[in-house]
Amino acid sequence: MSYHLYARPVAGSPAPSGGELRLDWVLLDASGELQASGQAEGRESIEDAVSRNSLEGVRLVGLVPGDEALFCFADIPAKQARFIRQALPFAVEEQLAQDVDTVHLALGGLTGDGYRVAAIDQQRMALWREGFLDWEGIELEAIYPDAALVPLKEHDWAICLGEDAALLASRRGEWMTMKAENLAVFAQTLAVPSADEVAAEVQVVVYGTESAFAANEPALSALAGTSRLSVHREPMEGNITELLASAHYHHATDPINLCQGSYAPGQAGGSALTAWRPAIAIAAAWLVLLVGAKLGMGYYHQQQATALEEQAMAIYRQAFPDDRRASPRNVRRIIEGQLRVAGQQGGDAGFLPLMKHTGQQYSRLTGGQSVLFNSVNYTSSRGELVVDVRADSYERLNALRSGIADQGLDASIGSVVNDSDGTRARLTVSGG
Template identity: 55%
Template sequence: MSYRLYVQPVAPFAALHGDSDHQRFDWALIDASGMFQATGQDEDRSRIEQTLTQNDLDHVRLIGLIPGDESLFCFAEIPAKQARYVRQALPFAVEEQLAQDIDSVHLALGQRSEQGFRVAAIDNKRMALWYTLFDDIAGADLEAIYPEASLLPIQDTRWCLCLDGDATFVSGSRGEWFRMNTANLPVFAYTLANPEEDEVAAEIPVALYGRAGDLEAQRSVIDGLGAQERLRLHREALEMSPLELLVHADHNDLCDPINLCQGEFEPQDQGASTWRAWRPVAIVAGLWFVLQLGVEAGLGYYHLTQARDLEQQAMSIYREAFPGDTRTHAGNVRRVLEGRLRVASQEGPRADFLSLLGQTGAEYERLGGGNVQFNAVNYSRQRGELVVELRADSYDRLSALRSAIGDRGFEARIGSVVNDSDGARARLTVSGGS
């Protein structure tokens, strides 16, 4: 559900002197239907933030209300209709109506009326103080800043007044507003009764709101106001606070205030506010990601270097075994070797006389040879077998020779074994295998 928080600083205005921590507020919290959920009077900022936290409310829209005499209302006669051109011409259109340098004034543009564009002007430095004051309230997103008097309900009356102790809020049907001391109302009554150039009404309706206590306390002032012949004064006692009246009027569109949060003071949206809350986490995550990316890149380069070294070693060994092969490279060496091995396994070991004799002799030399003697050698081309008559100091020698030849892919068998006092005699048969 959407919630709105209205916050109104109360005098003395410590925030204007750089002491925002001691600024006190009147405030009201309403839901989307306009029902008041919580209110407070003359409380500090921590109390407002505590209420939002206890009710687990996120992204509450905050409306700040500043004293009506902090900003000036004026009209700007600008023939342009496009907003960009209107804003460019705005300082020149209102410069003569302001009593200070236009460069030091913040201008907020309102709706266009018969008299021209409605404009609110406020000192830049003062606007910055108010903006910071409201924006620092945790748990709420600043949406607008209004002069409090501009939220008075203007309907069928020319003027609307609201008593708030010694102060009175005044708003007019043309959009003007101001704040004045209640004691000066009788003096100001002549201004209220003075008709405009194009006004022909015999009476000027004025609505006056106030709590029963304020109406009673200011009876003489109100009587003086009602003594003006042209003013038709309608008094209405409030059963709510003046702030609640302003909140009610704004929620029900009974007023048309000018939002001072424009230009350089335009508040961030909720997405930006969320980003601001999560920005430290995002920074840490970003740093971690960059660090992790650096580590992964370093490891990738290291493994790439190692892979290239292994490829070079593999190709060096391959070149030694097959010096005549110039077409094989690191990308296909595995496939070439698998093909060679597959062909070799299908053909089997060579079974001619020289191959069998050479392999048998090589293993004989590798085993030492001294303890094994060749007595006779026979070869059968038809059977593809080499038969060797052997003598050794033990059968284990003969068995070792047979195993070594078998490990080379040949078939080796020992038969006709005779053991005597000098050792063992046997017949070794070697063939090409299956």
């Protein structure tokens, strides 16, 4: 099961370069349900909480203060990603308050106003990335401005109210952070339509706990009393981090991931496959062993087949010493042809008919590999086929003799010798 860990710096907590960072955090399971949470805890404490529960596949989403990342639009006519990246610094340069060469630009989606862009100081981005990277048992997935995750639903503006600060997000994709006491001034700005905007009611939703509403009642009253603004309060049961995490996990927001380009997690030697490397190594080792075993068995069976072919050809050449055409590939076809010709010649009790019937009975023996023909001799004057045969028991030889006799031939066993390796005898076949 996959888990997502959302971590947001506590207001007033030192930056990554200024001491231990204190974080509010929530852990969501694969269905988006809250599994664990904490407030104002250090990194080691969060890692211990994950480790104690033996969780695997935990992906970290860092939420940095929204006022550290500036939102802007980039009007770029190009469609290919490579050209968009090249033109991006020139398209937003005039909207920035510092040298564009010192700013990390993260590209968002395309809207009617252009491409959405998040701009953050390169040194600050490097520090935040370092602070969220290489957590024990936790893989960094993304870093977002926290205000960009405030859910809008069907409203034009959304405000997430803290005790003394507010996170704001708009339908255009903008975000910002301000002191709660300044909401009254902001409300007056919203109440005045722009030159190209038709005056209409602006829908505003305000999230907050009961204590946050009580602490900022004057600002909320100013919002609600401003003409053109329709303000709806929505109480929160949990804290701000829980609201932002739930909104992002359920795709209620479309924030811009700051981990792009040289600041992507994989650029530091990690990758999305890091957590799976042990499993991949085990699977690779198992695959090597499996392929090695298959190759070994293949080699063994090939050697066995070669030995059987050599044994068959030795027996054939004893019977047909002058035949140079036969090989392991065609000896069966040659013998079948010879037997077919001999069968067409009638009831001649010659070598081929006798060999045919003897071979047929040999092939029908159960466990025939335990009976071996050492030599085959034929005496044309007596019409006898004499086979020097070895078997693991006399019963095997007798079964072979009986099968030949059932074909109407005369078959007898003589010169029987029993030793530690089995039974040797001479099988004489005639008649027909």
